[in-house]
Amino acid sequence: MKAAYIAIHDKLKEEIDRGVWKIGERLPSERDLADEFGVSRMTLRQGITLLVEEGVLQRKVGSGTYVASTRVQEKMRGTMSFTDIIQLQGKTPSSQLLSYIRTKPNDKEVSQLNLQAGEYVVRMERVRFADNIPVVYEVASIPERLIHNVKKSDVTNHFFKTLTENGYRIGKSHQTIYARLANEQVAKHLQITKNQAILALRQVSYLEDGQPFEYVNSQYVGERFEFYLENN
Template identity: 30%
Template sequence: MSNHSPLYRKIAQQMKEEISKGEWKEGNAIPTELMLSETYQASRVTVRQAIKVLVQQGLLYKIQGSGTYVSEHKYEHNIYELTGFTEEMRALNKNIINKVLTFSVVEPEERIVQALGLEEGEKVYYIRRQRWADDIPLIVEDTYLPLELFPDLTYQIMEGSKYDFIESVKKLKIKDSYQEVIPILPTEEIQELLQAQRTDTDYKSTIIIYAKRRHGF
């Protein structure tokens, strides 16, 4: 950057470097204007201008009465493509972790019986996973799989890609996917798992998308 650039732009560039180096984490509040003023040896007006630049660039966002936060990376999922989360994140060179929170065999509720076209008395695997990309929790996923169709399903398999297991190991071709997408406010448990925060002055809402899938093989 040119030595003739305004001070606020130089400070904005330094702030940008803090974000790119990971010193300022996604979703976290940045230091206060007073602290930044002391760090960069500049007036609060100048610091405020620098912050405005990064807000305009989409790197920061403000919440009235709360502070200024580092913007989180947005991931887009095409619901019309039969591509799993793991495959999508791998394509973006992301480090993927699937944490299996629940792995059990259960008698399904009626809505699951109908969604999967099960016979009376059929049991299913119920798996809840917390799915991470580059150390950021992105998804809490509930999966139901018929026990009869996947008798060899294991905890370890669900730490990887279930799509890969179905197509590469079971040699089943996923023909299509039917999804019902319902936006809801998260429970306290989901908020905690996704590290969403709620305060008296601000509610940074996280919309949980429940997708009930019935796959044709």
Template identity: 35%
Template sequence: MLNKKSPLPLYAQIEENIKGQIQEGAFKPGDPIPSERELTSTYQVSRMTVRQAVLNLVKNGLLYREKGKGTFVSEEKIEQPLQGLTSFTEDMRSRGMEPGNELISFERVIPSFDIADKLGLEIQEEVFFVKRIRYADHKPMAIESTYLPSKLFPALTEQVVQGSLYDYIASQMLIIGQASQSIEAGLASTDEAELLQIEEPSAVLKIERLSYLTTGTPFEVVHSTYRADRYKFRSEIKR
């Protein structure tokens, strides 16, 4: 199957071969690919060569690895437009996917100076700290850590944050206005990799959002870690 006289390295030929099989439907999204040992036997090359090919396909997002389970064909990435302010729940529902949460932490805390400053709080004013794993069709997509001023949401409960926070905010007769958001690339920490069910180190998207009500009052700071193999952002730019 491989041309050892070709100027194209063997690992690159294996990459192209596996890509072709995915495009032809031999491997479908979610399907496991053969183990390194099986690929070594199939292509009659060293395990190091196979590993390089698979690693490149993982880096390029065509494959993903799950700890202790193997390597699988990636599903199409969820595309998020950078225009418009929507919640994770709204995003998933608009795509016909089932949103879900797993609550990791819910507590009232004194925030750091940086968080208090962004939320316009006085010293010792408390916030609700909410940490959740966000799911799409029962698969982990992101980890969200949210800080909400307790004076704005005194009746907030664990039950409420199991659903959509934005739906709850609307029910309190508060109108969400706008947000500022920053996005940067990073590598998953050990804890993040475990929660997102990805290998360490894997590429992730780190997002920080500061959101305001229409009155200009800041109501949340959100730090999110998204799986880079499942999520991408799109923007339209006009001159």
């Protein structure tokens, strides 16, 4: 039998996922929720605290507890651009380009992108935002042959859309997620503290013909972003 505070966590999380509690909505007081669940306020507070730590809820001093309004969800099925993910959440996406270079690929890029001898990649470093809040720091590598006639702005602002407009059909992606600590550089870009726990994602995206077109290493602020699985 699960602990009472875990049951409270699970029930509230399920209600939030179903839309019973809307993004930005204030929850009832701890006293009222404790009465509703038939538990002590201390037990209720444990369940609430767990949701706060996960970024699902946020406490506002002197005001109460609210459904977090800065969290973005990505469904781990199919391949979507960051811009599309953010727009589907009803938020405004934007990016800060930190670097954009044509360079010889490293061994990992050669392997993940199936590059031939002598091929180059375009490597871009960006911070991605949702409603002007930094969500992810990413380094993306793209085979140069796919974009050698494409304007830099089209690659940095809407790469996936540019590919489809040039006749490419986007297929599946392979993703690996793991936990790590933010180094000083990443922490500064994401406006978090050094060594804060973050979610890291390695992703290779493919065209429908199986050709890899992008290799990305991303680092997400866990309290602002979550991944979830959906199986048919």
